[in-house]
Structure formats: structure tokens, C-alpha cells
Amino acid sequence: MRAAALLNGVITATDVPEPPELGPDQVLVAVHSCGICGSDLSLWKDAQTFVDVSIAGQNTLSVFDPTRPVVPGHEFAGTVVGVGTDVEGFGLGDRVAGIGVATDVETGEMTIIGYSNKYPGAFAERVVVDSGFLRLLPSGLSFDAAALAEPLHVGESHVQQSGFRSGEAALVVGAGPIGLGVVIALAQRGCESLVVVEPSPTRRRIAAGFGATTVAAPMAGGPVAAVPGDTGGSSLVVYECSGRQGALDELIRTLPIGSRIQVVASPFTPEVFVPVIAQWRQIVVNFGSGPVEDPYGVTLGRLARGEIDTTELITGRVSIEEVGSAFESLLDPEEHFKIVVHPQGGPGE
Incomplete structure (x- = not known):
């Protein structure tokens, strides 16, 4: 064949x-x-x-x-x-x-x-x-x-694992197909503060069309600099979807105390960060652990119902x-x- x-x-x-x-x-x-x-x-x-x-x-x-x-x-x-x-x-x-x-x-x-x-x-x-x-x-x-359905369900799976709750603010770093899957899953849950940081103008535009409330290019201060200051003290859940070398260390050092990081995409090379900094800043890092409920079926259903253009x-x-x-x-x-x-x-x- x-x-x-x-x-x-x-x-x-x-x-x-x-x-x-x-x-x-x-x-x-x-x-x-x-x-x-x-x-x-x-x-x-x-x-x-x-x-x-x-x-x-x-x-x-x-x-x-x-x-x-x-x-x-x-x-x-x-x-x-x-x-x-x-x-x-x-x-x-x-x-x-x-x-x-x-x-x-x-x-x-x-x-x-x-x-x-x-x-x-x-x-x-x-x-x-x-x-x-x-x-x-x-x-x-x-x-x-x-x-x-296969690539987009990865985002649904990680949103489930992250334990995202209504009222929380979300930051998605990277808006390729996997990151967009996260955006779709969060938008479907009614996330009211959904920030996407992505270098590609085309991908920022697509993310906005799928429910991102704020889109921005990478800037000084790290991705957190794109998060509006009027989130009402809501806890921040960050979805690292870029797979960029050094991204995890940057997030650990710059996110608000008590933030949660869901690592969705990872580099294939060693990543260096200082664990005690994450501990001092009470940052939770989840590499993909936690219960999920049929993320593939959920995504396939959204596609079938026309909820994903x-x-x-x-x-x-x-x-x-x-x-x-x-x-x-x-x-x-x-x-x-x-x-x-x-x-x-x-x-x-």
C-alpha cells in the first residue's frame, strides 16, 4: 500500500x-x-x-x-x-x-x-x-x-485534569491546535477571563474567535503581563501549551502566588527550574495527572453539534x-x- x-x-x-x-x-x-x-x-x-x-x-x-x-x-x-x-x-x-x-x-x-x-x-x-x-x-x-477530535481532545483532557472552576481566570500560553483545544474547553465552561499569549497574529485571531477574551503577543514580564488587573482576585490557572524551553521556569517566577500550572506541551530537552521558588510561591504544577471523563467523546460531540467551527x-x-x-x-x-x-x-x- x-x-x-x-x-x-x-x-x-x-x-x-x-x-x-x-x-x-x-x-x-x-x-x-x-x-x-x-x-x-x-x-x-x-x-x-x-x-x-x-x-x-x-x-x-x-x-x-x-x-x-x-x-x-x-x-x-x-x-x-x-x-x-x-x-x-x-x-x-x-x-x-x-x-x-x-x-x-x-x-x-x-x-x-x-x-x-x-x-x-x-x-x-x-x-x-x-x-x-x-x-x-x-x-x-x-x-x-x-x-x-484527536488533537482538540487533548485540551479538553487537560482542562478536566486542571480542576478549573467557575469564576477562575485562565491563561493559555501558545495557541496551536493543542492550545486551541484548551481555549475551546474553557470557553465551553463559560470562562469569563480567558487570556491567550501567542506570537502568531493568525493564531491569536483564531483564538479570539473561539472565545479568548484577551489575546496578546509575548511581552516583557512574561505571559502573566497580559492578564488584566481586574480579574477580581480570582485564582489563576495557566495552561502551558507552547512547549518552549524555559517557559516553565518563567511562569514559576512570575505568576501570582497560589497559581496553578497545567503543563500541556513539553520540550524534549532538559528543563531547569528551582523547585524551592515554586514552593515559596505556592505554585502547583501538574504534568497531566487527574481524573478525566471521556474527553474524546466530549470533543467529538462538540464537533458533531457544530459547536466548533x-x-x-x-x-x-x-x-x-x-x-x-x-x-x-x-x-x-x-x-x-x-x-x-x-x-x-x-x-x-
Whole structure:
């Protein structure tokens, strides 16, 4: 089958083997739409560091051999073209999307498709995924829009984990697709003071359209300088979505005493901060711990009900042959917000 494969920092459209045989609880999906994720860009820039950090963090879901080809892509939507013997709730022809997890039938180990030499990701014509991570698409929801559920649900998940409460002020640092997911989740909760700090004018405009009450470019004094002084003494919840080196230390040193930081995006390199400063200033830092209640389903429902206008979010659509050039173009945040790959070549309807 055709796929866009990564090897030695180069993405090439090529022929790759079909996915492994289906396990009893797995589904074969013909991919119609797959978004290019920021983590795909991290993988492309430095696959070895990506794997080294995964190993150090004991994240076996994204460990593979970077000296061999890998097909990225996990923000997928498509049509069921094969079902395992024990699969319930899905049949041939069903329109689906979900979280791209596959359990290796031979080893029993789980992997994220796109970060595996064995289980190709969704920049390929077909993928194998565990049925437990799939959802049927609501009627009328396009494949392209459904593919946005995966990145946007990350924001919903982190807002749930942060314990955001009505009346609190929120500061979102970075307004890429993940940061926008946070903005959407906060706006849906009626956040009345929702501040976004983002260097890209285009992304600031999009964030304002999705409910940010204040948008600003980075400025002297750190992101907190953009927070209005009339928040009424409300506690401040900060969502670090930039992944910028040094961002965490800057926030710890400058936020109001008692603020909470939800780390949504993180660099793959060491981060230096002084723990006692955070302790003295009573700063709570959460790297993604806490209960969640179906953030993917919540996000998919919002998309299906039209509560998330996707017209400005998908700024490019490419074939497998064009994936390499699409990665290059995503280095400029003013050129694109989200590019969707169409492995079957047709529209993502």
C-alpha cells in the first residue's frame, strides 16, 4: 500500500507492507483523513531523541527503531474495511475515528500507530487499531472534521485534569491546535477571563474567535503581563501549551502566588527550574495527572453539534505524495494551522 514514510529525517511517498493481520479485537480502517500533529513534527526533526526520551520516560507506546522506516500519523478518520473475530459494535463500511492504539498480537504490548515500525500510522492507506479506542462518527460529520477530535481532545483532557472552576481566570500560553483545544474547553465552561499569549497574529485571531477574551503577543514580564488587573482576585490557572524551553521556569517566577500550572506541551530537552521558588510561591504544577471523563467523546460531540467551527482550522489538504512538503510548510505558523492528509486521494467528506 502507499504511505508517507519517515527515515533519517526525510519523508518519502513509497510502497510499504500492509498492516499486520487483525487480532480478535482489532479493526482495519481505510484512512480518509489524518491531521499532521506537532508530535509528528518533533519525530521528523529528531527521531532518535524522540525515542530516547520515550525510553527514559518508560513510555513504551512510542518506542521503535529510528534506523528503520516508520509511517507517522495518528489523528485519523476513515471507513472500516475489516473486523476481528471478537469485535462488537463495528461493521464493514462504518465511518469511524478514534485514538490510534494497537496491541501487538504477538507480544501483547500496546503501541501508538505512527510510532511503530510494525503498525503503520495513518499517513498510509490502511491502519490496524484496537476497536476499544474507536468511535462511530455521528451522521453528517465529515472525515476531516472528525480527524480534529484527536488533537482538540487533548485540551479538553487537560482542562478536566486542571480542576478549573467557575469564576477562575485562565491563561493559555501558545495557541496551536493543542492550545486551541484548551481555549475551546474553557470557553465551553463559560470562562469569563480567558487570556491567550501567542506570537502568531493568525493564531491569536483564531483564538479570539473561539472565545479568548484577551489575546496578546509575548511581552516583557512574561505571559502573566497580559492578564488584566481586574480579574477580581480570582485564582489563576495557566495552561502551558507552547512547549518552549524555559517557559516553565518563567511562569514559576512570575505568576501570582497560589497559581496553578497545567503543563500541556513539553520540550524534549532538559528543563531547569528551582523547585524551592515554586514552593515559596505556592505554585502547583501538574504534568497531566487527574481524573478525566471521556474527553474524546466530549470533543467529538462538540464537533458533531457544530459547536466548533472547523472552517478556519483546516488550512491545507494534501495527498500522500505531498506529505513531505506539508511538513516543511508547517514550520511557519502564519502559513498553516492544521494540514490534513488524504491517503485515499479524495475529499475528506
